[in-house]
Amino acid sequence: MSRLEGDVQATVATFSASTRSGTVLLDDGRSLSFDAQAFSKSSLRMLRLGQRVVLRVVDGRVVAINHIALPLD
Template sequence: MQATVATFSAETRSGTVLLDDGRRLSFDASAFDRSGLRMLRLGQRVVMRVVDGRVEALNHIALPLD
């Protein structure tokens, strides 16, 4: 699933993404830590694994999730 970064806190390593259908999902530090990234920019496109409405993993759209 793809989305756009809406908010990101480098301090808490958490934020929200906006799905293409307008829904907003939150992600926590554990989902961000799985990415191996150091930062996300507002407006950046990401690919995510969502399980039961919860973001389990996310990464830059050009990079694999695992």
């Protein structure tokens, strides 16, 4: 499978409020992790399991995440 790049939608699978990191499931079933740095690019204070999000992936790594109705930039 090719390396994922660009802006994609996903579903929150896990989120830790203490570390501000977690994982998302892409629509094709792949799982990606995101760290506090990616989460800090959003205007959100938390994520809930099952929430739809949009994320930016560069070199296979999530660099930004936000609520699906909000912009990444």
